[in-house]
């Protein structure tokens with residue numbers, strides 16, 4: 021049985037307003053894109069991608085600066101039935117090398133500035149096509165697509181066909197590609213459409229300020245799918261700039277951000293109830309929203325931030341309600357269709373209020389890790405629940421609170437940083453015997469990494485030099501903000517490094 025509407029693009033396209041000449045996206049550089057521009061631009065790109073005669077399931081890996089054309093490339097990949105693989109622009113050579121070797125993309129798209137080193141990695145890994153796409157509408161991808169028709173028949177895809185691979189790490193720090201299907205994303209987008217009360221054009225319409233990067237779930241799916249499936253206009257900010265967001269607030273109704281964005285907006289004296297009076301909804305997620313930020317936002321704007329919780333493997337899982345109590349410090353209730361339970365160490369379900377591991381099931385839960393069937397199997401229970409690695413409790417009335425993580429993960433300004441990955445880079449530096457990286461509180465980023473390093477006997481190490489070496493080899497947001505050189509690491513009787521002791525020792529709250 022074939023069902024053309026199972027392609028996510030078909031569902032998004034169906035929600036476009038009847039009049040395609042309306043503005044779909046207004047950018048901070050003064051460009052206006054109509055819904056027709058989105059439809060025809062993605063058609064040309066999809067036709068071009070299909071002309072490359074790529075194999076079924078081909079991956080299109082993309083590391084480019086945020087632009088509307090980059091969004092079109094995502095939509096075109098859906099249309100053409102291939103698999104989109106977005107990559108953080110901060111990734112450096114070793115990180116890109118890993119992703120390209122692991123995913124074996126048929127196409128790599130990068131900025132012209134990075135073409136030299138990215139294409140070298142890609143061609144070495146056997147990728148046949150490398151194109152460029154810059155944030156000023158230039159590059160070989162658009163030049164090539166310009167020759168193709170602006171009409172395109174959406175390729176048939178089934179709900180369980182993979183649409184996207186998002187790299188994310190687990191406990192090991194080795195990145196795994198989470199495979200999300202057309203069905204995962206469509207089901208989640210439809211649930212959020214109702215849950216967050218998106219308004220159709222007939223009801224006055226919503227306008228989203230889009231200020232997040234578009235290579236992770238928050239900016240790419242939660243925000244973009246949300247706007248598109250409601251036929252809502254986006255105000256497109258290439259980078260997060262608090263003053264720009266404030267300027268645009270009177271024209272908008274919805275804003276989504278990681279907690280750091282709210283902290284930075286609160287630092288602006290111009291944030292007032294009058295300025296925010298046109299807004300309908302402020303949503304936060306990706307990292308814990310501190311109670312201080314939640315309360316300060318209420319005082320400064322009169323709005324209560326709606327906090328929600330999700331993962332790359334599951335898209336959105338829980339949310340505070342749009343109508344009803346938005347309870348600070350909680351991530352709200354399981355979304356319709358999501359089964360969530362909190363279990364103890366023995367795998368038994370815990371009573372309300374008891375703290376344990378959060379497990380989930382639902383149509384939003386991913387299809388598995390790319391080429392890692394064993395790892396995938398380990399992350400699911402026998403009865404099909406996915407182990408999130410988050411630790412929390414659920415109150416008797418259903419509200420979920422996340423209290424920690426069983427996975428060794430630091431969330432810094434909404435980006436995930438895996439201590440194990442950094443420890444392995446530090447341990448490979450000359451003169452290092454061992455190291456530990458821990459997350460400590462930070463006023464701006466919520467949490468940041470601190471490295472604690474033990475030198476080999478007789479070697480003297482300079483903390484600044486260690487940080488400089490890290491900066492040269494990993495994405496900048498992963499670099500610990502501080503480094504301490506010590507004679508040994510605290511260990512428990514089992515010989516395991518006591519990270520909690522290190523956190524207490526080095527975790528004096530750091531400024532922004």
Ligand code: MCA
Nearest residue numbers: 232236237238260280306330331332432433434435496497
């Ligand atoms: C930048 N830096 C950071 C971070 N961002 N350090 C730690 N954590 C960060 N998040 C460093 C840079 O390396 C640089 O250091 C210095 O801070 C200033 O960099 P700059 O680029 O100017 O920072 P920025 O542009 O102001 O970026 C801060 C930011 C950004 C806007 C908060 O990090 C951001 O957009 N975060 C959002 C991430 C996000 O979308 N997460 C969603 C994941 P130096 O000067 O030393 O080089 S999706 C997800 O988690 C799920 C599933 C969910 O639930 O949503």
Ligand code: AMP
Nearest residue numbers: 188305306307308328329330331332422
């Ligand atoms: P990622 O690996 O990017 O998919 O990040 C997913 C992780 O982000 C989750 O497993 C949580 O640990 C964390 N997360 C997402 N939203 C929230 C939230 N509202 N509060 C606390 N943690 C969150």
